[in-house]
Amino acid sequence: MASEIQSTKSTLTWPLLAAAVVTFLGSSVPAGYNIGVINTPQLIIKEFCNQTIIERYSTELSEYSLDIFWSWVVSVYIIGGTLGSFSGCWFADKWGRKGAILVNNLLGAVAAALFVATPIAKSVEMLIIARFLVGLSSGLTTSVVPMYMMEVVTLDLRGPMGVLCPLGICFGVLVSQILGLEFILGSAETWHYLLGLYGIPVLICMAFLPYLPESPKYLFVIKKDEDKCTKALSRLRGLPESALKTEILETKAASLREISAGQWGIVRLIKSKSLRWPLILVCAMQGGQQLSGINAVFYYSVPIFLSAGLNKESSQYASIGAGVVNFLVAALATFLIGRFRRRALMLFSCTTVIVCLLLLAVSIYFMEQFSWLSYVSVVAMLSYVFFYGLGLGPIPYFIASELFTVGPRSAGMALGSMANWGANFLVGMTFPSVKSAIGALSFLPFATSTVILTFLVWKKLPETFGIDPAGSNELSSEEIALQEESPTKES
Numbered sequence: 001m002a003s004e005i006q007s008t009k010s011t012l013t014w015p016l017l018a019a020a021v022v023t024f025l026g027s028s029v030p031a032g033y034n035i036g037v038i039n040t041p042q043l044i045i046k047e048f049c050n051q052t053i054i055e056r057y058s059t060e061l062s063e064y065s066l067d068i069f070w071s072w073v074v075s076v077y078i079i080g081g082t083l084g085s086f087s088g089c090w091f092a093d094k095w096g097r098k099g100a101i102l103v104n105n106l107l108g109a110v111a112a113a114l115f116v117a118t119p120i121a122k123s124v125e126m127l128i129i130a131r132f133l134v135g136l137s138s139g140l141t142t143s144v145v146p147m148y149m150m151e152v153v154t155l156d157l158r159g160p161m162g163v164l165c166p167l168g169i170c171f172g173v174l175v176s177q178i179l180g181l182e183f184i185l186g187s188a189e190t191w192h193y194l195l196g197l198y199g200i201p202v203l204i205c206m207a208f209l210p211y212l213p214e215s216p217k218y219l220f221v222i223k224k225d226e227d228k229c230t231k232a233l234s235r236l237r238g239l240p241e242s243a244l245k246t247e248i249l250e251t252k253a254a255s256l257r258e259i260s261a262g263q264w265g266i267v268r269l270i271k272s273k274s275l276r277w278p279l280i281l282v283c284a285m286q287g288g289q290q291l292s293g294i295n296a297v298f299y300y301s302v303p304i305f306l307s308a309g310l311n312k313e314s315s316q317y318a319s320i321g322a323g324v325v326n327f328l329v330a331a332l333a334t335f336l337i338g339r340f341r342r343r344a345l346m347l348f349s350c351t352t353v354i355v356c357l358l359l360l361a362v363s364i365y366f367m368e369q370f371s372w373l374s375y376v377s378v379v380a381m382l383s384y385v386f387f388y389g390l391g392l393g394p395i396p397y398f399i400a401s402e403l404f405t406v407g408p409r410s411a412g413m414a415l416g417s418m419a420n421w422g423a424n425f426l427v428g429m430t431f432p433s434v435k436s437a438i439g440a441l442s443f444l445p446f447a448t449s450t451v452i453l454t455f456l457v458w459k460k461l462p463e464t465f466g467i468d469p470a471g472s473n474e475l476s477s478e479e480i481a482l483q484e485e486s487p488t489k490e491s
């Protein structure tokens, strides 16, 4: 048995490494960059919009209208992201995973050019359009890149490669926080370069895209091209075609089942009774990730540090420090995901996040009476970022590819991704007003939603980890095939 499955054990070959690097720098990092980049220089860009509207339309917006306008600049990105993640499924099946990544890169590059041209053209419309296009691009990233990476690696690398996308997003946010400091690129003269800078890695990666292997599963299941599938697999594994017998047979067996199961679209997935729980779980985990309030906690980070006695500048650095924790723990998760059970990691992460949220709410609420609570809030915030990153951050992004077989997978990922962007939009639109209405207590809805998610995961999430915790006792290909066949089976 051991020698039989030897061929599916992965080595990190050059084509595999290239696929990881190109999608990381060309898609995932830019997606994160565009999430974070708008925060630090927002006063400067707002002022540009104010001046441009006065010049172009000879009307002066009130402070309130300018705020509304600004929230559109911010949230049109999320609307684009929702649409992009929804259409990712269609693109990935129509033009292949690589084709969809090319569309994603092209959109990103066009948007970057528009960002740089915005102050030259003196057009606020251009800024809005660019934010929308880059949102579309990021939406494609979150639905297509994890799917592509999952389909090109072997089982034992599935976890680490699956978290590469969220890792890239964290890294992108961090880079944008640092570059956005006023003395680097966040000044009135340079903000458009800051916004468009991500276009450079996108263009470089786009040039390498044609050399990446296409997903073997896509070639076989959707293109029904066995020849190309074998060639792609041989390049990916760095083995001659003769040494790939087992994996090709496995791919074939799994694929034939998919083909006999027929075409999968979003409508069929929603209607399917047998896949109802996997679908609910994927959407709940993706949406629940945003509803745990990660963006709100980051939004609060500067005021929390200010109240703990740091001055304004140090608070900004401390907030970057939170970004560093966020990124480091995402890197740590890459390592953990390959070794621990998803269920346990997810439950641990959710429970600790709930505790941190309650601690945050209580400590900020009573901060006026007991000044030492400000230190508790700093600790609670950093712990939140840490525990979030262990499970709630990375796992929802790739759980769909483990709960669904390749047929309904792209539809499942698209719906999950949409739930994520949708929840992000919901938090972005409601949190500011909820916060001004009930202050620190606005963390409680996040805690409540996470409690519900924890319950759902505890009750319904099957273990999808392919390797025994001991790491030695691997599943045979038949067992894997069985698991693939009935992904909803409860343990």
Ligand SMILES: *[C@@H]1O[C@H](CO)[C@@H](O)[C@H](O)[C@H]1NC(C)=O
Residues within 6 Å of the ligand: 050, 051, 054, 060, 061, 062, 063, 066
């Ligand atoms: C917009 O610019 C005008 C003219 O410089 C200024 O008086 C006004 O305060 C600005 N509005 C806002 C909301 O910043």
